[in-house]
Amino acid sequence: MKLHAEKRETVGTSSSKKARADKKIPAVVFGKEFGSTPVLIDRKELEDLVRELGRNAVFNVDIDGKETQVLIKNIDRSALKPEFYNVEMQAITKGQKVTVSVSITIEGAEEVKEGIVTQALNELEVEVAPADIPNEIKVNVETLEIGDVVTVADLVTPSNLTVVTEDDTTVVVVAAPQLEEEPEEGSDVDAEMPQPEVIGEDKE
Known part of the structure; x- marks a missing residue:
């Protein structure tokens, strides 16, 4: 075009x-x-x-x-x-190479049964010949478990490009779901709440 x-x-x-x-x-x-x-x-x-x-x-x-x-x-x-x-x-x-940002696509997130998959980095900065610019960089996370982290160094990228983004940059992390704390058995939540003062009420 x-x-x-x-x-x-x-x-x-x-x-x-x-x-x-x-x-x-x-x-x-x-x-x-x-x-x-x-x-x-x-x-x-x-x-x-x-x-x-x-x-x-x-x-x-x-x-x-x-x-x-x-x-x-x-x-x-x-x-x-x-x-x-x-x-x-x-x-x-x-013959000139250019520096561009390429989208990172996460695959297999629906296969992670435990933990929450969070993508921390959406684009990867690379140096590459214009004709070799990839449409995207894919990372498969289906085998990851809670506590696992994928960094830039773990990405599989084409050999005809140079990654500019720092190797230790986090791309994906799988964290444990946060559980809501339930009130202790026998505790009266309403009793612990401060009672509103009624304006105009006579005090003894």
Whole structure:
């Protein structure tokens, strides 16, 4: 897929508001051998591309007739509406590796009969060639028991990438369920509660 973009003649809050009103998204393309270039892209084109290829997709952007291969580095969403607000795209040069965040997917949690499975890390930061970016990193937890912890060092990742996230970072933990304490037999809960004072009542 390919995005079409046009160079922005003006920048700033007012011009960005006007662009969004015209269903355009303010964006910037930057890279080691590519000067930072403010552009405007069609909102629907970007939404369709991200929906089909994902956030880590590598694609071409056509800026006024000149194509450049890019990767989405950051997308800001509107706080008031479910739509994209600003986009940063990194221009990629031949042979260059990029640092991206890849989603971590938990499998087999329903097979854990005892304990509560909690995912502590949702994304793994990796360095990889653009063509080799995985869609996700999977971790199977079905054999885990209470007290078990999975760290980044335990993840099985493709050999063509380098993990940037620290090895000792916790990914998944299985904890014992918390039991509610029952009142001791024979204790009178109501008796232990302080009685409200009646205003205006005569005191002896």
